[in-house]
Amino acid sequence: MNKDRPDNTPESEERRAVLGKMASVTFAGLMLSGVLARAQDAAPQKTLIPAEPFRASSDAHQDVLIRMQGELERAMQRPINERRWGMVIDIRKCIGCSSCTVGCVMENKLPPGVVYRPVIDKEKGTYPNVERTFLPRPCMQCEDPACTPVCPVGATWKREDGIVVIDYDACIGCRYCLTACPYQARTFDFGEHWTDNAAQGADGALALTAARDYQNPPNFEYGKHWKRGEGIIPKSPVGNARKCTFCTHRLDQGMLPMCVSTCVGRATFFGDLNDPKSLVAELAEAPNASILKPEAGTHPNVYYLK
Amino acid sequence: MNRNAKIFFWVIWILMALLGGNGVIERLTMGHRLAAYTSYVPWGMWVAAYIFFIGLSAGAFLLSSLVYVFGVHKLERIAKLSLFVAATTLVMSLLTIWFDLGHMERNYEVFTRPHFHSMMAWMVWLYSAYFALLLGELYYALRRDLKKLSADAVRDDDRKLKRLATIGIPLAIAFHGGVGALFGTVTARPFWNSPIYPIIFLVGALLSGGALMTFIVAALWPEKDEAWEDLLRFLGKIVLGFLLFDLLLDWADYSIPLWYGVGPEATIVKYVLFGPFWYVYWIVHLLFGVTIPAYLLSRKQDAKSIGIASVLVAVTFFAIRLNLVIPGLVTPELRGLEHAYIDPIGGHLSYHYVPSFFEWQVLMGVVALGMALFYLGQKYLPLMQTFNNREVSK
Numbered sequence A: 001m002n003k004d005r006p007d008n009t010p011e012s013e014e015r016r017a018v019l020g021k022m023a024s025v026t027f028a029g030l031m032l033s034g035v036l037a038r039a040q041d042a043a044p045q046k047t048l049i050p051a052e053p054f055r056a057s058s059d060a061h062q063d064v065l066i067r068m069q070g071e072l073e074r075a076m077q078r079p080i081n082e083r084r085w086g087m088v089i090d091i092r093k094c095i096g097c098s099s100c101t102v103g104c105v106m107e108n109k110l111p112p113g114v115v116y117r118p119v120i121d122k123e124k125g126t127y128p129n130v131e132r133t134f135l136p137r138p139c140m141q142c143e144d145p146a147c148t149p150v151c152p153v154g155a156t157w158k159r160e161d162g163i164v165v166i167d168y169d170a171c172i173g174c175r176y177c178l179t180a181c182p183y184q185a186r187t188f189d190f191g192e193h194w195t196d197n198a199a200q201g202a203d204g205a206l207a208l209t210a211a212r213d214y215q216n217p218p219n220f221e222y223g224k225h226w227k228r229g230e231g232i233i234p235k236s237p238v239g240n241a242r243k244c245t246f247c248t249h250r251l252d253q254g255m256l257p258m259c260v261s262t263c264v265g266r267a268t269f270f271g272d273l274n275d276p277k278s279l280v281a282e283l284a285e286a287p288n289a290s291i292l293k294p295e296a297g298t299h300p301n302v303y304y305l306k
Numbered sequence B: 001m002n003r004n005a006k007i008f009f010w011v012i013w014i015l016m017a018l019l020g021g022n023g024v025i026e027r028l029t030m031g032h033r034l035a036a037y038t039s040y041v042p043w044g045m046w047v048a049a050y051i052f053f054i055g056l057s058a059g060a061f062l063l064s065s066l067v068y069v070f071g072v073h074k075l076e077r078i079a080k081l082s083l084f085v086a087a088t089t090l091v092m093s094l095l096t097i098w099f100d101l102g103h104m105e106r107n108y109e110v111f112t113r114p115h116f117h118s119m120m121a122w123m124v125w126l127y128s129a130y131f132a133l134l135l136g137e138l139y140y141a142l143r144r145d146l147k148k149l150s151a152d153a154v155r156d157d158d159r160k161l162k163r164l165a166t167i168g169i170p171l172a173i174a175f176h177g178g179v180g181a182l183f184g185t186v187t188a189r190p191f192w193n194s195p196i197y198p199i200i201f202l203v204g205a206l207l208s209g210g211a212l213m214t215f216i217v218a219a220l221w222p223e224k225d226e227a228w229e230d231l232l233r234f235l236g237k238i239v240l241g242f243l244l245f246d247l248l249l250d251w252a253d254y255s256i257p258l259w260y261g262v263g264p265e266a267t268i269v270k271y272v273l274f275g276p277f278w279y280v281y282w283i284v285h286l287l288f289g290v291t292i293p294a295y296l297l298s299r300k301q302d303a304k305s306i307g308i309a310s311v312l313v314a315v316t317f318f319a320i321r322l323n324l325v326i327p328g329l330v331t332p333e334l335r336g337l338e339h340a341y342i343d344p345i346g347g348h349l350s351y352h353y354v355p356s357f358f359e360w361q362v363l364m365g366v367v368a369l370g371m372a373l374f375y376l377g378q379k380y381l382p383l384m385q386t387f388n389n390r391e392v393s394k
Ligand code: SF4
Pocket: A138, A139, A140, A141, A142, A145, A146, A147, A148, A164, A180, A181, A182, A183, A184, A185, A186, A243, A298
């Protein structure tokens, strides 16, 4: 594919949507039958729907990813101001594999130093009575974000569907919002590349061509094409604040956020909190649902099940 | 200044200018990659330098207003000089913070996309107004010496000066209080989030700006006569007064969170006092910035002691600013975040911050430029008029 060609023709949109769904469903099938290691030899088409259903779902015979996919499509039918995207992370199920972090880095082509969803590894107690828990930390898409009012140029705001976005073309890179977020969910794009400091071979830079093929194509955040670049006038998002967007560009294509699709432990749930029948709304209401740092007063839309 | 001292200063200046030029070129071509501040400690030495310089500006300006608004005759001789120093340090501060932006070319957006909630936006609007006012005041203060004016015109200029300076006082208080509020309003940062900040900033500005002016008068005044010594003693008293007042605010700011020793703010105050950079507080600030100057200013009355004391206060005040910006950022907002994901290339996901050489270079460049501006100003503008030659000009 020509990497500069805008990839938003109707056919390609459809193709991306279908591919995304297929990816999620394939993954669902693979994971639930517990055959990740044998994935290559198994014929995935036949085993898409797991035999053993996933219990968190109200429909006992439907996989959560499929359910959330359906709910997502339903939510996208409604006007944007009637949706309120939310996420629930079940930390009892999180195995700390960082698939979400990596999936996010791939999806958004994040350079070194920029991270939207790190997984915090917590160790409690002393040996041999030790417990490890993992806490993925996306942007909380707060109801009352602390990061938006500080921006001197109004380059960041809360969308009608609850997602807190940054206008890369307006952000002046003052980093005030980075100091204001109580979850440190924003990072600054310093203009680094994964191939910086890479080894040089006799015939030029080793591994650079392949790496550059990966790092030079644009990313699709906010449904646009962003080609990073440095220089006196850096090309955004270099020099900007960056943050998790709940993959707005994927939602627009009817796909779940990348971290939800790649979550090995099936620990991340996503959907419309305004839809009382949705899985996230159900889980967010659960008695064991909590938010991080409630004292910050920002009212996160990301809940944790403990 | 004797010959050797002059040569020494020139060598230092050229060195700073060269390193600074290199730093600025690196900044323009490589962006922020060489900087040591990170996404977790997003503001570093440049922000500290910015609030330091802008404080010097506000302080020097308020000193000049004592003359133009309140008619404090003792300070009349240094009013123009104060205005000029205020303008120079303002240029230095704006340049420093400009280099700190991720997109320097978009700075105008603060005016084209105004966001009335943002304390930062208010600060920018206020200091822009202040800058314009400062230039206006300088114009009316210097015009009479640059070309022949009738007595009426001079009186008219005096009236305009008084008017501008009167507007300038609330403006300088608002904008520098605003710089304090920029930090004070950030609720996510317990160390900054304090209602006393705007006041601390104002007192700090008066202290550091007053000390800088005192030092300049002590070191560079052309006519070291009786009146000059008198003026210095008066300035020395002002500096001492603000020094003690600032110490009191310091005590308030640190002792309250530290009293029971628990809570996030106490952790940070302990970090400032006993952490890896303890010497910045105890040695640089308390010993060289407070104890020695306070001793010199209260016990010795000679010009040399006052000069040394005030340069110590002015320079070490930068340590106070560093100790305000950086400790507010060094503790993770979520425990464990420091190990969750790292940046193997540039190290920009770290809570450990020590300014890089590149940052020092850019800062040196800004200081060298400020010194050059000052040098040219005092050489070509009638900034330092003694009473004698003023008499002559009349
Ligand atoms: S988590 Fe931080 S960046 Fe995200 S919306 Fe809340 S305050 Fe803003």
